[in-house]
Amino acid sequence: MYPSLTFDVARAAWIAATARELEGFAEANRAELDACDRACRFPRELYRELGARGYLAPMVPAEYGGLGGGVAEYAVISEEVGRHGLVSGQIASQGQRWLLDWGTPEQKDRWLAPLSSGEAVFSESISEKNAGSSFRNLTATAVRDGSDWVLTGSKTHVNLGPASDVTLFYAVAEEGLTSFLVDMTLPGISTQQTDPVGLRLIPTGDVVFDAVRVPASAILGVPGGGLETFLSTFNISRLGNASELIGLARRALELGLRYARTREVGDSMVTDFQGIQWMVSDAWQAVQAASLARDHAALWHHAGHDIAFETSVAKRLAIDAAEKASETSFSLTGGHGLYTDEPYHSILSDIKVLKVGGGSSEILRNYLARRILKDPGHEGLA
Template sequence: MTCNIFAVLVIVQEKRRGSYYSSIAKLFASDSTNQAATNAVQIFGGAGFNTEYPVEKLMRDAKIFQIYEGTSQAFLLFKIFFQDLSATQKEIQATALKFAREEILPVAAKYDESGDFPWVIVKKAHSLGLMNPQIPEQYGGPGMSSLETALIVEALSYGCTGVQLAIMGPSLGLAPVYIAGNEEQKMKYLGWLASEPILASYCVTEPGAGSDVSGVRTKAEKKGDEYVINGQKAWVTGGGYAKWFFTLARSDPNPKAPAGKAFTAFIIDGDTPGIVRDTRTITFEDVRVPASNVLGKPGEGFKVAMSAFDMTRPGVAAGAVGLSWRALDEAAKYALERKTFGTEIANHQAVQFMLADMAVNLELSRLATYRAAYDVDRQVRSSYFASIAKCFAADTANQAATNAVQIFGGNGFNSEYPVEKLMRDAKIYQIYEGTSQIQRIVIARMLLGYFQQNQTTRGI
């Protein structure tokens, strides 16, 4: 509900003209109003139908917005096109999209089938400045903004989200160093990523600790001027190839110690003795790490690990946006080619409604993503908007991929067509870097806290 309200406000703030965006605003705002009123009544329970409470009137009032000045069904029929961007943004996106179409699209299916790591593409992306573009210039990087990085991720994901992740996967690993590292650490590890097409990984998740990060059991024991690390990490993106790892380990042996004081963050070089790894799992067996590789202060690792998500979740959302964009393009193309009952299926209202729903959610998830990235650029810490973008874009990608397969019909399950892979790829966005359920918890906690202080959710 909050996602919907926020996205409509962004559209209004953008001051975009034309029937396309005014239709999106009217359609989504009216549908959101009805859903918000219905949810409010549900939360009130039986009291929601009592005129002594305000919400029953809200539900009655909401319905007219789906009817007057054009029904919601009428507004689903407007055509699809891509929003305007600034000249700089268009140039960045054009470069990334050209790379996606020429270097990624032709070979994506091959890599999907073989499971090989796309080193050739990764190296080409690095040479063009499309890999780790957010690394500041003083450390040898392109120095692009988070918004520009989101444009690149979106475009690369249009080609293939898996290959995009191979290129941009180090973003999560480098974020804690960017946020909490000292100058020596930044110069060494960010500079390394900027100068060579290498990978870095974020090692937090464990076999028994995913969404519950406080359940991390990997231990760090201080011995002289070193720490000895023992434990196992799971689902490590790029773990089989990473040159260094951001790692969270429990440094306080007291199991009752609060998360904010129990963990320490480390940078661990990939060739350190005692590291055993495969594609996704990293095992640390008496791995000795110098105290100089502690990231931030000892005992503050949990804060460092969590702060990275506000910086990286807009990028994850951008990947989901790119997938939704590709799903919409593929579905629109197929709908204009495939004929049933003597005409292209694009002329059938049922198909038009699916395409229009995909377009509406794509544009809104894109705007939410750009807003979250903009907050990072302004150095405004906003878990609220980062979670909104990640949650809404992930859900949108899954619905877009499902609709695309539906429009393709039986061909949607055929690997000769691209949409079955889109549906497989979409699901991960509701899981990694915080599940959609975790995002909703974050959103709800923050809006409730804000409301308690301000008696409104507007302006959060």
Template sequence: MDFSLTPEQQQIRDMVAEFVDEEVVPRAAEIDAADEFPWDLVEEMSDLGLMGMPFPEEYDGAGLDYHSYAIALEEISRGSGGLGTVVAAHTSLAGNMLNAYGDDDQKSAFLAPLNRGDDVGAFALSEAGAGSDVPAMQTTAEKDGDEYVVNGDKLWISNGSVADTVTLFAKTDPDAGHRGISSFVVRPEEDDGFYVEGTEDKLGDKGCPTAELRFDDMRIPESRILGEEGDGFTHALETLNGGRITIAARSIGLARAALEDSLQYAQDREQFDQPISEFQTIQHKLADMDTKIQSAKLLMHRAADKKIRGEDFIKDAAQAKLYASEISREVTNEGIQIHGGYGYTKDFDVERYYRDSKLNEIYEGTSEVLRNTIARRLLK
């Protein structure tokens, strides 16, 4: 596939890159150390229209195509992996759920504030016993008059402790397997019975809180259901398919950061009376790092192109996410190796890129699950 950016896409890339260089990169180490949600940066991104990039202007979105969104998320993640996850969970998951499956009233009430950045979104699917095995979820939503009563727990919820709007999955028919799962909109500040049990102390992805949520007889009006009862499993899978494109973007952003730092370091660091960039071993590492990044970009944009065209992009998104996530770990690892002992210290950013990159192989479809998905599409 031959892919070149349009003038508008170049403008988006340059604008976001400038913002990241000026505002995010200087703060990234602080965000990582403090592990606190960067409210001020989210507000600045809202002012730039970066919290509702791929959604219609009718609902206060920016109306960008999925290429532009992926490009912007790549740049944001280049500056901070945690901030990249904040935007991806907010947009690719919560926002995409509302945009795809909400009715006009739901979009006006819940999607528009997300797009403006007035609200932060989260996507509550995973549970302690239901990660890749979605139908194993235990959270239930029982109809009671014109309300649903929700009970259960969710785990690993990005933005979960700070979200104003949560798209929630629960079983409305516990005996129907995946056909009994439905999706809802939850408002933590409004809905009694919504509790944040705590947030995880993670290896990386700092600044994006990963929360455990509990629902104790939480009552929500029936107007909060997305689509019909039993649609939730399909909603989850289709949303995750689109989300995988942007996890590929996060992966590429982190890999690019490692390459850019390594290029600079290799030319500055001298050993045996010459820059280490003069050694063929280092040159080969840099060449392999860039080749992997460029290959991942093509896979990402191929998946985005098929999504935009309305074609089947499930395999393409799985391949983009699988490959980009794995080369992200490999490239950031090589970045540490090029930096030598310095790369293993917090004085240099490459150790943070490495920690942040590992998550890409786990969330929104583990590498093992994605290989299953790809194989099924090949054998179909």
């Protein structure tokens, strides 16, 4: 597992131990995780326990309660979360990354440790009903009022919005797109949980800001610097997104094969048929290709390079691999996989949500095409 991410013996040992611990944690809490998934309920206590073990903060320095690792540790944890159906710390990692890259000392002191431990929950209030991937269509506003700012706008698709303690609110100010770290207990903020088809352990919600007054110290970065803050984090968080998809692909194949190896069809097992074997081979190859692309992106970042292109490739391949693996699992299980008390429908639904979140498949293909066409010789792309 993760052969190209094992830079040294110590990291290899950590990866093996992490995989074992997260698998055991998932098995011990399977009933609660499944119940929360069905009810679309955030398992806060399990989330806190993962935080206490350091798994919500792989890239946060130890002084703030994190593991003190890098993108390799982040990728491994994200994949194991997908593989075992655990509650994701992806949103927390994005918030921590924002704080590490752009936060003031005061912002870091207030939020990094509680976000790392799971005692505080982070959300990102970015998308609007008519503004998904295009910031130019945002209608949320930020208006100066003396030394304060007044924030107004409605956000949707906010993972953990109703459960969060702090949100990163993107709004248009006179200077341009600006991001604000906002305490969710402030007057004028209201939330309503929605009912997503997948990733139901980190439910989505609508978040409304009605003339919410915040101090200037709430700004993350500088006024007008919102696009820069957004891109700096999402080019890294796309690695976590790709890794969760790879984990879901592995889970689908592992569960499907576990059933198919014992399922008799006449005088044969399901896995004896050549058509099934070809599907398994193709799915496994797709997962391997996505894993290698993800590992390359992580190593590219470790070497200090920009990784926008590499993470886009990794996520595109991870989407394809996850969909192929999920489709194969339904062929392996037949009627057995068609019921809600089995995990296959939940895996498929999680894949559909991850396919859209953090850069949809179509947006990524457009971006990759522009980069490739701009540089036909592929110089500097990888």
